[in-house]
Amino acid sequence: MSERLPINIEKSNELITLTQGKIHSVTNKLEAQLNFQTMMANWYGDEDNIIDISLWLYTATEFDSVKVQFHDTHELKHFSDDVFSIFTPVHGGGLNCYIMITEAELTLVAKHPKVLLPLLTTKLTKVLGLIAKQLAYPELP
Numbered sequence: 001m002s003e004r005l006p007i008n009i010e011k012s013n014e015l016i017t018l019t020q021g022k023i024h025s026v027t028n029k030l031e032a033q034l035n036f037q038t039m040m041a042n043w044y045g046d047e048d049n050i051i052d053i054s055l056w057l058y059t060a061t062e063f064d065s066v067k068v069q070f071h072d073t074h075e076l077k078h079f080s081d082d083v084f085s086i087f088t089p090v091h092g093g094g095l096n097c098y099i100m101i102t103e104a105e106l107t108l109v110a111k112h113p114k115v116l117l118p119l120l121t122t123k124l125t126k127v128l129g130l131i132a133k134q135l136a137y138p139e140l141p
Helices: 013-018 022-040 060-071 103-111 113-135
Strands: 007-011 052-059 077-080 083-088 094-101
Touching (some): 007 022, 013 022, 013 052, 022 113, 052 060, 060 094, 077 113, 094 113, 103 113
Parallel strands (some): 052 094
Antiparallel strands (some): 083 094
């Protein structure tokens, strides 16, 4: 049985289809990389208070739908037009962060599939930087 890492990346079925499944290997690599970077930045110094962070990737249409779904029932923290988060204080806490992959980004990836990794690396690293500020965690290396 394997333990879940503190940071995990979830992707919508629509993104999986639009990227012809390539998003699986990209997000697996990024999960490992981001967990390592946050460990090196000492985000997990207190093992009793490790926060689980789920990064949810959606298309623009899905993102808007999720935002509407949570708007009335949760306190949303907006980082930007394409990123919001919800903190759930259960068992040490969990942070769900919802990230839109814009139409322009999807068009770029469709034309140049190799752009998917650097695009998501940049986008998710920025999001973790915003999360670090929100939680008063050290910056990523």
